[in-house]
Amino acid sequence: MSAIRCVVIINPELPLGIIANTAAVLAMSLGKLRPALVGRDLPDAQGGLRTGITTVPIPVLRGSASQLRELRAAARAFSTELTLVELTSATLRTRSYQEYAAELAATAEADIDYQGLALCGPAKRVRQLTGSLGLLR
Known part of the structure; x- marks a missing residue:
């Protein structure tokens, strides 16, 4: 069992493309x-290099809007030991990173x-x- 675990949690009510x-x-x-989660580039049988991919599994879990809010709050309490990345619904209404920031x-x-x-x-x-949380299927 890995000492590091990474998961992605997504609201299953969103459209598939989102x-x-x-x-x-x-x-x-x-x-x-x-960046240490991404492995080194690897050679194939002909010696061509393939870009490194994640070295740990990253399961995608399902979480309702309220579960995401609660999970974010709970995770923030452990900010010294956890990396937390969040994506908000503002991305659905904005067309650039500058608009998103605003x-x-x-x-x-x-x-x-x-x-x-x-x-x-x-x-x-x-x-x-x-x-x-269950797997997003």
């Missing part, structure tokens, strides 16, 4: 914050809706926070 995009954005951001800056925390979260940290802590 779910896929949410997973991609969260994983990319997690890779930026935790909308976030103008939105009170209580009014932010989450499309998904990514958590990474000690396996025991991540399981404690997400163990009751």
Whole structure:
């Protein structure tokens, strides 16, 4: 069992394309914050290099809007040991990173809706926070 666990949690009520995009954005951001999770490039049988991929499984779990809000609050209490990435519904209404930043800056925390979260940290802590969530299927 790995000492590090990473999970992505997404609201299953979102349209399929938004779910896929949410997973991609969260994983990319997690890779930026935790570059050691991405393995080295690997050679194939002909010696060509293949770009390294994640070295740990990243299950995608389902979490309702209220569960995402509660999970975010709970995870923030462990900010020294967990990496938390969040994606808000502001991405559905904005067309650029600048617009997204402006909308976030103008939105009170209580009014932010989450499309998904990514958590990474000690396996025991991540399981404690997400163990009751099922796989997104």
